[in-house]
Amino acid sequence: MSSSTTADTVLVGAQVHTLDPGRPTATAVVIKDGMIAAVGDEGDVREWRGAATQIIDLDGATLTPGLVDGHIHPVLGLDLVSGIDLSDCTDLGELRDRLATETRRLGRGEWVRGFGLDHNVFAGGPITRTLIDDVLQGAPAFLRLYDGHSALVSGAALQAAGIDGPRRFAQRSTVVCDDRGRPTGHLLEHAAMDLVLHVMPPADPAERRSRLLALLGEMAEAGLTGGHVMDAEGGALELLADMETTADLPMRLRLAPWCMPGATSEELDRLVREHGRGGRRWSLGAVKFFIDGTVEGGTAWLEHPDCHGGGTDSLWLDPDAYTRAVRHLAAAGVQTATHAIGDAGVRHVLDTLEGIDTLGVRHRVEHIETLPREEFARFAALGVAASMQPTHSAYTKADHTDEWSRRLGPDRADRAWSCRDAHDSGAALVLGSDWPIAHFDPREVLATARLRRLPSRPDAAPVAPEQALTARTALEGMTSQAALVAGESHLAGRIAPGYRADLTAFGVDPIAAPADELASAPIRLTMVAGTVTHHG
Template sequence: MDLIISADRIRTLADADEAATAVAIRGGRIAAVGTREDVSRWRGPATRVVDLGAATVTPGLIDAHIHPVLGAQLTRGVALSGLDLDGVRRELAVHAATVEPDAWVLGWGLDPNVVRGRTLTAADIDDVLGGRPALIRLFDGHSALASSRALEVAGVDGPRAFDQRSEVVCGSDGRPTGLLLESAAIALVDDAVPTPTVGELAERTYETLNRMAALGITAAHALEHAPQASAVYDLIEAEGELPVRLRCSPWVQPGTSERDWEAVAALQGTGGRRWHVRGAKLFIDGTVDNGTAWLTEPDTLGESMSPYWPDPEEYSRAIAWFDAHDLPTTTHAIGDQGVRFVLQALERTRGRARHRIEHVETIPDDLVDAFATLPVTASMQPTHCTDYTAPDGSDNWSTRLGPLRAARGWRIRDLRDAGVRVALGSDWPIADFDPRGILAAAQLRRRGGAPERVPLQPDQAITARMALEGYTTHAAWSVGEEGEAGTIEVGKRADLTAFAVDPLHAPPDELVEAPIILTVADGAVTHERTESVR
C-alpha cells in the first residue's frame, strides 16, 4: 500500500453500517476499506500510515460549479463584496491612487443593492477614479459597471445589437449609463482592459485551487474552458500538480453553429494529469438581479421576459445535437420559464448523455414534479440564497420577483423529497468556495456561524446527510462519474476529505469553523494539518 488513513469515523456513504475506521490506498485508488485492526496487515515497508484520531473521513468533496481561470481574471483589482456605496467608493478611490493615472481600475463583487430604487450608473463611481477608466463586475457575474472614461476608451457611445441577450444600458438621451448586461456587452469594454499573461493566470489559478484543497475540495466541475485555460493548466502541471482535479466544460453561446459544436466535441477528453475537458455549458437566461432571467411573467420592473438565445429553438437544437453525440451538458437556467424550457428540451432528447441544470432559483410546484420525471440533476448554490437575499424581502432579487416567486426560491428540500439529485457548489467567484459554509447554509437556510440571522424559507432546509451527498454522491452522479467518485469503495479514486468534526452530526454553526485535517486527491495528500484531532 502507498498510504493508509485511519480515523474514528469513516463515512463511506456506501454502507449503512459505517463501521469502517481505516482506508488503504494504492496507485491512486482505494485498495481496501476496513478497521484499524487491519492496518498492520495492509502496511508494507514503504507504506505511509496516518492516524487522524477523532477526525471524520468522508468521500472527497466535489464543488459542482466553479470558474477557476475566468475567476482568476474577474477577481483582479479590489474586492467590493459586502460594502455599501460609500464603502465601494472609498475602496475604489484608495485602489485608484495606487495605479498610474491612465491605468485601469478593476473591481468585483459589487452588490446592486448598494443603491435602492434605481440602477447603478457610471456617475456613482466616476468622481473617485481620478479620471482613470474602470470596469467593475457586479456580484452576479452577468453584469458590470463601466466608468465614463472606460466607455470612452472602448468606443462605446450608444446601444448595440448582439447575437445573445445582452445590453448596453442607455438613458433617455441614448447615451450609455455605464451598466452592461451579459457577456457580449461586457466584452465591449473588457476587450480594452490589458490581458493578464498565462503565467499570471496560472499563478492566481493555482493559489485559488490550493486554498480549495485546504478546505477539503478534491475535485471540481469547471463550467468554463476559456481560450487560455489549457495553457494555464499545462503550465501549472509543468511546474507541479493541480491541487484539485478539474472537469472542464466549454461554453456554447447563441449564434454558434453545428461547426462550432463539432469543435467543442473535438475537445472532449483532452487534458492533463488532473484536468480534462468533458461536456458543454449553455445558458438559457441571465440573472434576476439584472433583469435578464427568463420568467413566465415579468418581474416588478417589467423585465426578465426574454431568453438568452434570441431564438430559443436554436438552443433546443444544440441540446439535441449534443445528446445525439453522447456529450453531456449543463445549462444555466434561473427563471421559472427558463427552467421549464430546458426541461422540455431535455424531455425531447433520447437521454443518451447525462444532463443537468444550474441554479434553478425560482420554480413552481409543477416544475419540481417535472424534474422528478427526468434523469436530470439540479446543480444549486445554497449561499446564493443565504448571502444575497434578505428575510424581509428588501433585497434586489426578492423585490424584482415579488413575494410569491421569492418564496419559491432555491427549493432544494422539495427537489430532494421528490427524488431529484441535487449537486451543490459555490459558483466561485460569485460566492465563496468554502464548502463548510455551503454545507451549513444548506441545513440552516442562513449563513453558518450567524445564529442571529433569520432563516430564509426554513422549510427548504435539508439534512446533514443530504448536504454531504450534494458534495459527493450527487455531484459525481450528475456528470456520470458515480463509478469513479462520490463514495469510499474499493476500486474508486482515492479522493478523501477529513473533518475535525463529524459533518453528519456536528451543529452546522460549528461546522463552518471546524478545521479540515487532511485532503487527498488521486491518492496524493494535497492538504495536511499538522495538529492531530483527539
C-alpha cells in the same frame, strides 16, 4: 509479504462515513496505486502494512469521500476577482470612498478594477456612471457586479471601447442607455461587457499561473478534491496543460466549455470532437449553455415580468436555436449544463430534454433560483440533475427587502433556492459554490444548505427555512451525487475498494455536528489519488 499486496498508505484512527451501502462505517482505509484497496477496522488492514507503507493516524477525525464543488470557476474567476473587493460596500457613499482611494493609489490613467459590487448599493435606483465618474478623476473603470453578468463602467472606459450608443448582439445583451441614447455605463450580460474587457490590459500569464496554483491549494486546504468547472474561458486548457508539465494539480477539474447563442453547426461539431480531451487531473466533461441571465440584472427568463416589467426573454434571441444546439450535443453523448435561473428558463430547458434519447447521460440545470414546486417532479422524470448553490441565498433576505426579492415579488421570492424540493422530487442534486460569486469553502456550502443562512451570520433570519437539507443530504450533494451527475459513480463518491482515493477528513463529524460548528471545523486531511494535498 510481497510488494504487490503492500499498501502505499494506511489511514487509521478515523470515523469513516463511506457512503457505501454495503459498509456504511469503518475506522481504517487502505490505499494503493491511487485507489482504495480495503476498508475496515485496524485489524482488517494490518496485513497490508509493509516497511514502506505510510501510516497516517487521523486521531478521531471523520473521513468522507472527497468533497467536490459542483459548480465553480477557478480559472475564469481569476479575472472576475481582479482589482478591489467591493462586496462589503453597503451604500453609495462607501462605494465612492473606495473608488476615490483606489484612484489615488494607482498611477494616472490606470484602470480601476473592482468586483463583488452588490446591486443593493444602488437602493433600487439606476446603476449609472454619473454616480462615480467624479471620484474617478477621468480614470477608466470596470466594476463587476456580484452576479458576474453585469458591470458598471466609467465614462473613460466607454470612450476607450468606442461605445457611444446602443449596440446589437447575437445574444440578449445590453449597453444600457438613457432616454437620449447615451450609455449610462451599465452593461448587461457577457457580450456587452466584452466590449470593454477586450480593450483592458491583459493579465500577466505568469501571475495568473501563480494565482491559480495558490487558489487550488487554498481549495485543497478547505477539503476540496475536485470541481465541476462551468467554463473553459481565459485560456484555461492551455494553462492547466502547462501546469501539469511540472506537477500534478491539487484537485480534479471537470470543465465545461461555453456554447453561446449564435453557435454554428461547425462549432457544435468541434465541441463534440474535443469532448473528453484532458490531462492527468483535468478533462472536458460537459458543455455549458446559458438560457438566461440574472434576476437582479433583469435578464432572468421569467414566466411573468419582474417589478420593472422585464425578465421575459431568453438569452438566446431564438430559444429554438438553443433547443437544436442542446439536442445536437445530446445526440453525440455530450453532457450539457444550462444556466437557468428563472422559471421560464428552467421550463424551456426541461422541454428541450423531454422525449429525447440522452444515451444515459444525465444533463444538468444550473442555479434554479425560483421554480414552482410541481416543476421539480420533471427533473426526476427526465433524469435531469439539479445543480444548486446554497450560499447564493445569502444575497437575499427573509423579509424580501433585497433587490432580488423586490424584482420577483413575494410569491416568487418565497421559492428561493428550493433545494429541499429538488431533493424530495427524487432528482439528483449536486451542490456547489459558483466561486467567485460565493466563497468556495465547502464547509460553508454544507452549513448553509442546512441553516438557510450563512454560518457567519447567526443574526440573519433564514431564507425559506423549509428548504433546508439534512446534514447527510448536503454531504451527498458534494460527494456521491456529484459523482453520479458526472457519470463517475463507479469510481468516486464513496469509500470502497476499487474507488479513487480522493478523501476529506474533518475535525468534526459533518453529519452529527451542528452546522455552525462544521463551518469553522478544521480540515485534517485532503487526499487526491492517494496523494496528500493538505495535512492539517
